Amino acid sequence: MTDLEDIAGAAKAGVLYGIGCGPGDVRYLTLRAAGLIRSVDVIAFFAKKDREGNARKIVSALVAPGRRELRLVYPVTDEIPSSDPRYRDQISGFYRDAASAIEAELKDGRSVGLLAEGDPFFYGSFMHMWRRLDAIVPVEVVPGVTGxxxxxxxxxxxxxxxxxxxxxxxxxxxxxxxxxxxxxxxxxxxxxxxxxxxxxxxxxxxxxxxxxxxxxxxxxxxxxxxxxxxxxxxxxxxxxxxxxxxxxxxxx
Missing domain, CATH: 3.30.950.10 (Tetrapyrrole methylase, C-terminal domain)
Known part of the structure; x- marks a missing residue:
């Protein structure tokens, strides 16, 4: 039987992968997504304070104990309307700092898989990382089944x-x-x-x-x-x- 890594391909050092995790059932992940989740050096994900993180929860069965993880905690979610200047200021600063943290991992030669619910390019926080990092580091986007x-x-x-x-x-x-x-x-x-x-x-x-x-x-x-x-x-x-x-x- 062909090994999953042979089909999906392994992660490469210094590359940021935006991994679409699908709508919620882990069985709807693509082979590429599943393979990368198992092979990246760092699993990164967004989360609300004191929460596991939706995308991280979806893929929990694929993450072995002891893996290096980068938890990116939102300073605010729906407590303040998105049109409020305070929301924009806090979220903008958060995304800037999150991009810097991811870039540091990449510059140290590690591959990073940033998990995204559904598809990374569809209403996803990953897009804010892509906008900040795509021109300066290698990025691969792995599409996912949308919610x-x-x-x-x-x-x-x-x-x-x-x-x-x-x-x-x-x-x-x-x-x-x-x-x-x-x-x-x-x-x-x-x-x-x-x-x-x-x-x-x-x-x-x-x-x-x-x-x-x-x-x-x-x-x-x-x-x-x-x-x-x-x-x-x-x-x-x-x-x-x-x-x-x-x-x-x-x-x-």
Missing amino acids: MSGCWTRANAPITWGDDVLSVVPGTLDEESLTRRLASSDAAVIMKIGRNFEKIRRAVTAAGLIERAIYVERGTMADERILPLKDCADVRGTYFAMVIIPGQGRRL
């Missing part, structure tokens, strides 16, 4: 048919903008639910899409929750949640 793909699959809801156009909309938009964008969409995925849940449900209803809307929480994970958005009564606004609205285009 939305995992969610619509687990909901058994084909998302686009025929000529349907898919809109991906952040729930952080104001209610009027949300409603307008949804009303003009054939199919939609609403990300960043968090504390925006009630606003999102009002916008979906105003756009005339409530009957098609599906709420998915922790899709592909052991404690996933899937139900019609109109039936949601006790949603707490978790980070791992989204609303999907399947298209109804041409079906042959």
